[in-house]
Amino acid sequence: MSDLPRRDPRQEWIARNRLHPRHAEVLLAAGQGAASEWWGPGGLVRRNPHAVGFVGPNGVKRIDRSGTQQGAGGGGAATPPAERKPLVEIEAPDFMVAVVPDMAGGRLSGHDRDLLGLARQLADADQVARGAVVAVVFGPHKEANFGEAGIDRLLHLDSPEVAGYAPEARLGALILVEEAWAPRHWLLPDSKLGGGELGRRLAARLGERPATGVWQVAADAEAVMGWQCTARGAAGALDIRRPLPRVALALAECAEPVSETRHAAAELALPQPLPSTLSRIQDFGQVSVDPSGVALSEAEFILSAGNGVKDWPGFHHAAEVLGATEGASRVAVDDGFMARDRQVGATGTWVTARVYVAVGISGAIQHLQGIQTCDKVVAINMDPGCDMIKRADLAVIGDSTQILEALVALVAQAREEKRDAA
Amino acid sequence: MQPESAMTPGLEVTVLVSVGRHPLTGRARRADQDARGVELARSLANAEVHLLHAGERDESSEAALRGYLGMGFTELSLLEQPEGADVLPALAEALDATSPHLVIAGERAERGEGSGLLPYLLAERLGWPLVSGLAAVESVEDGVATLLQALPRGQRRRLKVRLPAIVTVDDAAPTPRQSAYGPARRGAFEMTTGPVSDDEEWAAWQVQPARQRPKRLKIVKAASARDRFKAAAAKSEGGGGQVLTDVTPTQGAEAILTLLREEDVLR
Numbered sequence: 001m002s003d004l005p006r007r008d009p010r011q012e013w014i015a016r017n018r019l020h021p022r023h024a025e026v027l028l029a030a031g032q033g034a035a036s037e038w039w040g041p042g043g044l045v046r047r048n049p050h051a052v053g054f055v056g057p058n059g060v061k062r063i064d065r066s067g068t069q070q071g072a073g074g075g076g077a078a079t080p081p082a083e084r085k086p087l088v089e090i091e092a093p094d095f096m097v098a099v100v101p102d103m104a105g106g107r108l109s110g111h112d113r114d115l116l117g118l119a120r121q122l123a124d125a126d127q128v129a130r131g132a133v134v135a136v137v138f139g140p141h142k143e144a145n146f147g148e149a150g151i152d153r154l155l156h157l158d159s160p161e162v163a164g165y166a167p168e169a170r171l172g173a174l175i176l177v178e179e180a181w182a183p184r185h186w187l188l189p190d191s192k193l194g195g196g197e198l199g200r201r202l203a204a205r206l207g208e209r210p211a212t213g214v215w216q217v218a219a220d221a222e223a224v225m226g227w228q229c230t231a232r233g234a235a236g237a238l239d240i241r242r243p244l245p246r247v248a249l250a251l252a253e254c255a256e257p258v259s260e261t262r263h264a265a266a267e268l269a270l271p272q273p274l275p276s277t278l279s280r281i282q283d284f285g286q287v288s289v290d291p292s293g294v295a296l297s298e299a300e301f302i303l304s305a306g307n308g309v310k311d312w313p314g315f316h317h318a319a320e321v322l323g324a325t326e327g328a329s330r331v332a333v334d335d336g337f338m339a340r341d342r343q344v345g346a347t348g349t350w351v352t353a354r355v356y357v358a359v360g361i362s363g364a365i366q367h368l369q370g371i372q373t374c375d376k377v378v379a380i381n382m383d384p385g386c387d388m389i390k391r392a393d394l395a396v397i398g399d400s401t402q403i404l405e406a407l408v409a410l411v412a413q414a415r416e417e418k419r420d421a422a
Numbered sequence: 423m424q425p426e427s428a429m430t431p432g433l434e435v436t437v438l439v440s441v442g443r444h445p446l447t448g449r450a451r452r453a454d455q456d457a458r459g460v461e462l463a464r465s466l467a468n469a470e471v472h473l474l475h476a477g478e479r480d481e482s483s484e485a486a487l488r489g490y491l492g493m494g495f496t497e498l499s500l501l502e503q504p505e506g507a508d509v510l511p512a513l514a515e516a517l518d519a520t521s522p523h524l525v526i527a528g529e530r531a532e533r534g535e536g537s538g539l540l541p542y543l544l545a546e547r548l549g550w551p552l553v554s555g556l557a558a559v560e561s562v563e564d565g566v567a568t569l570l571q572a573l574p575r576g577q578r579r580r581l582k583v584r585l586p587a588i589v590t591v592d593d594a595a596p597t598p599r600q601s602a603y604g605p606a607r608r609g610a611f612e613m614t615t616g617p618v619s620d621d622e623e624w625a626a627w628q629v630q631p632a633r634q635r636p637k638r639l640k641i642v643k644a645a646s647a648r649d650r651f652k653a654a655a656a657k658s659e660g661g662g663g664q665v666l667t668d669v670t671p672t673q674g675a676e677a678i679l680t681l682l683r684e685e686d687v688l689r
Binding site for chain 1: 530533643648671682
């Protein structure tokens, strides 16, 4: 059915006429309890002030003037923005733009999203011959919204050969992609998380001279590929302006991430299985490092203590068992329980942890600023109304001492079982 | 073990060194990561370490290169190349001729394009495996090196690689020792020549000192004034977080443990 609004003058007339016997019925059919605003027959907007607003929880009539509400029934205005974004599908793309995101922690990072935004720029520049963005994702992931990030085709490779640190096997897979679809552009993040390394390997194998540290791309009709890029050189001391080559390694914030459209993210499959290469590099997995030696600003997992912590030896023990770096709120530092260099927040360290566990921290605004970039925040607190609970992805209301004790016991038990099984 | 080590007299290590650039003054110095690479090579037991540099020899670069000699070396091989030349063919030829077991390089140069591509191109040309971002070399036994790779967030990964191999050094590698003035003066340059190939693309590019990158603007796509105000005055909110009230400590701890497992932060 078409979405064009069709006007029925008779229905509108009944809806306007409160004395009409079918008035209530017609309003119900229109999806509104009572129409608050309609176009009159003379082209004027008519309003029914009695139908505006809704009855709040206390029985008092409330009027929301943000424009999201119409009529007493609320109408259909509360659709989430995700559904309103137009879906873009590219059936037969003229060319491909390949992106290999880092997928740090199994999700698209901000850097990856910027890169996908850049890929969309390159793919959508020509309205006639549109390209498709192909993302090559290695290993298991937890990302659900690939389409929202601007991915048209998704190639997910989840075989054991490409898991862990396997640059040679991953390079082999990318070469297969190159043979199968011959993407016009290869975009990789110039990061330490693997993208920078894989991109350089790919460029060396393809015999292309890549642009590294790209931070700006602009259309230029005179360049070979139609694009000019600005890249950092000499350890960040130089800006190099050059035509955009086939393989580009881009820095974070190289372009705006996709926000206005969503894309199909249709599954792709390689036409042939991965070649079995004999890897000369053997991965023995991550080594456990002393968490207290890791700088607070770059720690991955922080257990942070505030005023609510009473049992300090228990807290330190929990941090040790969990393998977390210790942080503290300002109160805990001022009271002398923690060192000054452990303070998290505006006056202390701005942390970038993936998981931040706040124990007994109520969440002053300065502290919340310091944990802005954390992915997952867990709060353990007695007060269910504090700001930290609002920020937290998981909040447990209760006594922090007992909860930490239980957590330590659970982790120790799980380790014991693992050891018995092994 | 003893007879084997007698058969292989020692580990031959070549460190590729370059002329660095002081980030503030812009003066030539020993490059930071290369110096870390030299320090890493010095820490290897039973290793014979050679220094190799490809580039032109002038007053400032000589002073910088003598910084490496001051780390306890008597000589440095210098492949003479004109300024702006592509040093890859010359280096590949030199490494092919000497065939060391291990080649150590920094991640990227502090001058010129600094793309960090040279080790990868060398590995591709020589057909050797490459490991990037090393923090330490733990041991070398029977032609297999056990390495510690530096990951972001202070993490480490253990790898084994079959020699000969090329490795690059991360900033997390041990800090280089100070360069001693006397040995640096006494050290000699062993000059060699190699094939010269011009880098024409580099000459065609526009190069200028880096300017500050524009700060990203926070774009608020709001339809109404109320939404704009909310966006401007918003505290950081998780939105839709799960709140567990009236649970026993064990239940709460289980929920937390599940989240930690999902995020894979427990080791």
